[in-house]
Amino acid sequence: MGTVQGVEITGPVDDRFAEILTEEAQSFLAELHRAFDARRLELLQARKEREAELAAGGTLGFLPETRHIREGEWRVAEPAPGLVDRRVEITGPTDAKMTINALNSGAKVWLADHEDANTPLWANVIGGQLNLRDANAGTLSYTSGEKRYELTSGARPTVVVRPRGWHLPEKHILVDGAPTSGSLTDFGLYFFHNHLVTRPYFYLPKMESHLEARLWNDVFTFAEERFGRPAGTIRATVLIETFPAAFEMDEILYELREHSAGLNAGRWDYMFSVIKKFRTRGKDFLLPDRNTVTMTVPFMRAYTELLVRTCHRRGAHAIGGMAAFIPSRRDPEINRVALEKVRADKTREAGDGFDGSWVAHPDLVATCREVFDGVLGERPNQLERTREEVSVSADDLLAVGDTPGQQTEAGLRNAVSVGVQYLDAWLKGSGAVAINNMMEDAATAEISRSQVWQWLHNGVTLADTGALVTKALVEQVADEELAKLGGDLSAARALFMEVAVADEFIDFLTLPAYDRMP
Missing domain, CATH: 1.20.1220.12 (Malate synthase, domain III)
Structure with missing residues (x-):
């Protein structure tokens, strides 16, 4: 592995890591850093300023300066190949075993997670990129004791990679003496090594404004032009998992129009963000025990209803939240009760117009698929359900204090x-x-x-x-x-x-x- 001017790798480059950290890949990361990191840092500062306003008594609402976007008639690009039918998506980290199990699961999409389900241990960051590259090439295998895991033949889920959020650094890669962005590192390495062998699709986490979506869109355009790929080759689904982003769904889709693949209801981070943004504001924003806050409480219901309506009005997929249950190998009663809850949750989502949903374990794929099959039938999605009867106000989204418990x-x-x-x-x-x-x-x-x-x-x-x-x-x-x-x-x-x-x-x-x- 050679040295690229201005780039310093502080993590060990052993095993096959040099296959990922090539001079060309390092150069691309340096280009991304120099072109976009200053804007990233400015947007993170803007988050702090907005949070200070909330702490001082401010509130959230739909932006008056972007009203023309919310009221305008426009649509995102047509769904890309591999992202038309998304009725069941499985999520998980990019270790070799999970990668193989996810790709053999029968799901339509695998969210290959470099973020919340992954720790940014250097071995995970680069090892995950190796696993993804090998999986896309069809060569990945894994042995644990006497058991060997291999990719099966036949159709596999579409791989959609979730890079780290804008706030996270990658301290093992320095450009001009500064740590790189975890987001740009994860995106850059995956795009560089895979854009010619598979379609580069991404899930974008933790965004708080349409300006952050605009930054991602500019990154995508830069990468496409840099490598001579057609505009719109890259597609991204945005997780609406922060409280501020819920008020900017239209604007986020608008910024990513030719690169958009829809929105996802990231329920767990959304609940965290609700607490975080109004954490000092007393009883009006106090939540009860975590496990009692369901998706049917008023403020969560408003959020998901608005998400489906916004997406389908713009021709974008709406993807539901994660079923986090892990089946027990020893207690069938636990499984029976939990699977009833999973089925009820997915039935609600499919009935509300979502085009698909997440599961965290391969054993839940069949349940999720069965529920969505029952609503979709032979249709790949239900984008035609525009949910025009839904009307959600800022007060509805802010009705946290109405949560029972x-x-x-x-x-x-x-x-x-x-x-x-x-x-x-x-x-x-x-x-x-x-x-x-x-x-x-x-x-x-x-x-x-x-x-x-x-x-x-x-x-x-x-x-x-x-x-x-x-x-x-x-x-x-x-x-x-x-x-x-x-x-x-x-x-x-x-x-x-x-x-x-x-x-x-x-x-x-x-x-x-x-x-x-x-």
Whole structure:
């Protein structure tokens, strides 16, 4: 592997990593960094300024300056090959075993996740790119003990890669002395190595405004022109998983028009963002125990209804949220109850007009597909259902205080226990972790810690015990819950406390976690 001027690789380049970090690939990353990183940093600063306005008593609403976009008649590009029928999508990290299982699952789409289900351990960042390249070439295999995993013949899901969000750096690749963007690194390496062998499709996470979508669109245009690919070769589905983005769905689709593949209801991060953006505003934005906030509560219902209506009006796919249940190999009763809930959730989505939905485990693919088959039949999607009867106001989206439920000690204990267990796995290199038969990822861990922070800093009294949530109580609960788990969880506990009870709210738990990662 040669050296490219201005580029420094600080992570080890062993095994086959040099196949990914070629001089040409490094040069492309440097071009992306120099062309777009300054804008990325400006947009991150704009997030902070908007958050300060909310903390000072401001609110969210539909932007008056973009009213002409919301009221205009325009449509995104026609669905691209491989993205016409998306009735069931499976998500997961890009390790070799998951890659093979996902591509053999029978789903229509695989969301190859470099973000919430992945930890940015250097071996995962570059190893994941190797696995994706080998999978697209049809050569990927994996052996664990006596078991060998191989790609089966026949149709495979369309691969859609989720890069890291704009806020995350890649500290192992420096350009002109500065760390590169995790987003541009993940996008750049995948596009560079795969755009000639497969269609380059992406899922874009964590955006908070249409200006951030505009930046992505400019990145896509730059890459297409740089390598002589037709405009619109790259397609992207945007996760509407932040509270501000819910008020800019039309604008986000508009910015990505020729590159758009629709929107996704990223329910877990959305709930985290709701807590985060109004975390100091008292009872009007307090949520009850995490597990009681369903997709049918008023503010979540408004969000999903608006998403379907917005997408279909513009000719874009609307993709539902993730079923995070992990089937038990030992308890059929757990499976029976959970699968009933999964089926009900997917039935609601299909009935509301979604064109497909996510699952976190191959065993759920059949259930999701069966539900959507029942609604779609032979149709590949239901884009024709424009849902013109839906009318969602800003007040509907902001009706967080109308959520039924209570804050309880059981909810506090679950948040602390799950949060610490997840962070322990994250620090060890696993970003998707089965806990209590649920697939926990960074988004669900964010809900846990932000909810603890919100309850603590808003003087919540627990409904079942009458106890005031204090730092001492959280520490006590952590001691008691970790004693049940056993093992050394001290590093994860310290990190959880840093992001859950500190005076200042840390934007993303993955930022201090990444600082602890080699």
